[in-house]
Amino acid sequence: MGNKGVVYVIDDEADVCEALKVLLHTAGLEGRTYASAEEFLSDVKLSRPICLLVDVRLPGMSGLELVHQLQAGPIRPVVVMITGHGDVPLAVKAMRAGALHFLEKPFEPAELLQTLEEALQRVSQMAVEEATYAAIEESYGSLTPREQEVMALLAEGMPTKLLATKLGISTRTAEHHRAAVLKKMGARTVSHLARMSTSLQARNPPTRF
Structure with missing residues (x-):
């Protein structure tokens, strides 16, 4: 061996x-x-x-x-x-x-x-x-509180326009947050981001999101 x-x-x-x-x-x-x-x-x-x-x-x-x-x-x-x-x-x-x-x-x-x-x-x-999870958690910690909100809604599959309405922000601002979240998390797609969110939720209380 x-x-x-x-x-x-x-x-x-x-x-x-x-x-x-x-x-x-x-x-x-x-x-x-x-x-x-x-x-x-x-x-x-x-x-x-x-x-x-x-x-x-x-x-x-x-x-x-x-x-x-x-x-x-x-x-x-x-x-x-x-x-x-x-x-x-x-x-x-x-x-x-x-x-x-x-x-x-x-x-x-x-x-x-x-x-x-x-x-x-x-x-x-x-x-x-474990190493992958640690990297995801570190990236999540770099998000602002608003970006964490955006990540949670994106992970649920919410479209950008509906996300903007829910958060009371403009569509352009929502798109800016979306791009920032994907970049900071190193996510290739929203589906990839959703998998990261699932990984975080599995290790932490639901109230985090």
Whole structure:
């Protein structure tokens, strides 16, 4: 797989952690291991998407509880859950908690590495999405309050003349605002602007618009 990234392993079995670190190293990956969810949380602050390999049953906070907590945050990790006591109900709970995959011990090294490759590809995709969103948010912050109003109405599909009437401004002024909004947001078309608006609304309370 080459040197593609880091896998955070959370498992209370020291021998399992050590074996996984060796396996990951042979695949060109770095494994960082933790014996509990609490140890992981005290050491890692999520500021970007990461890949987690988590045992369902852990001392203290369980793997499922950890995933539920992390999924509630603004940066969600990509999770592969593992267990030595797997069953269908537990697998369903893991997937509902947000896990990408669920593997039962003992697993085949090739299967695990293939699963982690998929997870790391998803991490890369999410990182791109985060960067794109950050750029959109920065551009939105450069708009004046009036331009933000115009953007919201344009995103709803409102024609310029109707927009001008609604805001009590001339059509020429509305067209000026429209051009300024498209330029500042880096939007090619109004449809592109609408997609940006949808992205912002998905991350922020509706009252923003």
